[in-house]
Structure formats: C-alpha cells, structure tokens
Amino acid sequence: MANPPKAPPPDRIDGQPSYWLMKSEPNKYSWDDLVRDGRTRWDGIRNHQAAIYLRAMRLGDLGLFYHSNVGLEIVGVVEIVQESYPDPTDPTGRFVAVDVAPHHALAKPVTLAQMKATPQLNELPLFRQFRLSLVPVRAAEWTTIMAMAGET
Secondary structure: OOOOOOOOOOOOOOOOOOEEEEEEOOOOOOHHHHHHHOOEEEOOOOOHHHHHHHHHOOOOOEEEEEEOOOOOEEEEEEEEEEEEEEOOOOOOOOOEEEEEEEEEEEEEEEEHHHHHOOHHHOOOHHHHOOOOOEEEEOHHHHHHHHHHOOOO
8 A cells, every 4th residue: 555645744945844843751762862872763653643744754854852741841853864664663554654863952941831931832733732742843933942942
C-alpha cells in the first residue's frame, strides 16, 4: 500500500524550513538523551493528525524539543535529518517515523506558563491540540519563542 501524499505544512516558503513543536516525556526520552545519542527515530506516533504532520516534515525543518509532563518547557531545537518512512514499531504499517538530531540547546528554556502568558502565542496549536505529541509552529510563533529563549 502506498503512503498517502505528503501535505505541505503551514508557512512553507520554498527553500526555507518549516517549524514544529515535538513533545517528549523527559523521564522516557529527554533532551540530554538526544544529545547523547546524536540522532534518534521519532516513532510510536499513533494519532492520525500527528502522522499527517510527520509526513509533511522535510529535511532541514526545525522543531522545538518540548519536555512534557515533567518540566513543561522547550529546552532545545532539533533538525529533521530523515523524512518520513514506515514506522518499524507499527505492526499495521500505517504510521510513519522521522529521524531527528539535536540542533542546539536553548540559551534559556521557555516554559508552558510563559508561552500561555504571551499574547503572540495565543493561537499556538500546543494549546488547542494539547493531546498531540507533534504540532506545527508558524514562523511568527517560532520567532517569538526564540526571542523568549534569548535566541535573538
């Protein structure tokens, strides 16, 4: 069975990366684990909307690495280093994975509370689609979060 067509993510401009927020529970796989490993497969996603987002990721796209459940903060930036491929942990063959590598740690983490208190981030999908482990981030939202992290 062929994979469905890849949908373009929001704000994609030819030659420019798109941005994502990727959640991981730090007690299961933390930023430090990713830095130690140098690269990992982002797998185990079983939500159909999140799978659409995985299929939309392209080489060079950047993601915010968010510690969920514990910490509740963005701690680093990852780069997509392998586009979607069949998730080897999915026995049905319907879902995909991507590979990510650490790009850089943030100068200072950005907490969920800080993001919720920032009017420019009111439309951040993290707040509307909070159960998804992966959501797109608009360019303006990315710029705001990077400024909050001291990355200007």
